[in-house]
Amino acid sequence: MAQRRFRVISPGAAELQPVLTGLFAEYRQRYGDYFSGHTEEDPPERYTAPEGLFLVLEDAGEIIATGAYKPYRGHTAEIKRIWTDKTLRGQGIARSLVSELERYAIDAGYREMYLTTGFRQPEAVALYLSLGYQPGFDIHRDFEEYSRAPYDGRLRFTKTLVAPACYANKGANAHV
Template sequence: MTVEIRTTRFDHPDAMKLNDLVQQEYVLRYGDGDLTTMDAAHFAPPQGLYLLVYDTDGTPVASGGWRAQDASPEGFTDGDAEVKRMFVVPEARGRGLARRLLAELESTAAAAGRQRMVLETGLKQPEAIRLYESSGYAPVDKFGYYRDHELSVCMGKPLS
């Protein structure tokens, strides 16, 4: 599948469309959307980045971003880059888009001086857990909004 990865803003209409779809998927899996506070400014370079993947007909089929995090009461450590809103539309799954997008997020976070990529997923997303494990992620201390939730899975990977 030939695709194009574009840098965009989190509040771009295509990004919001995919964000709405991922939120619907969270509702199906967990009963509620992700309540983590997010703002387009969190993904503004050089402190973050948001990417969209477009297929050959210009349809957005995947999204994901990272935002800089440093030591905080929420459990982050200095130099973290937090992955948010990794999502591939159902009809485009199984084509390696998530892996390709994740690699681009890691590369850009490392280039921005971030030392560790972290993410939070959940036990009801086993395919995401498999992707992250096969990409070198391992469990880390829980962080973020859902750090005390029993279904939360937090993972990290050094970027050096």
């Protein structure tokens, strides 16, 4: 059985580009051109240390999941690019990836995470709720309602980061 491992990667790495192309194609399939006017292009350096991070999970050298964060505001980082290979979904991979991103963010000095997901991603909503993210929207409404004015189709979440108890003995390395 192959060993899975997390690896920090440059957001511009050639091996990452087909994965990101697939992720954006999946978004287009799900939403059509709904978000076409909402996209912002982030320079790759926003996802590099010390303020940002791009992480992949590999299995036998193949990228099976991705996730990233970038600075959002103050001590808050924004999670982006959460993706898991379609054939491996439902196995807790995204959960472990988000948890790993949170650990890195704590080490980088962040105290809160922010993220958005689209109104047609109920599985993502369930994931973030299960990880303790607080919704900035009514979870009991039909999510399609958030695609119409005055909304912009994005479902917002936040989470206060809490360093593990083992950080208490690290003194200056404890960032929260």
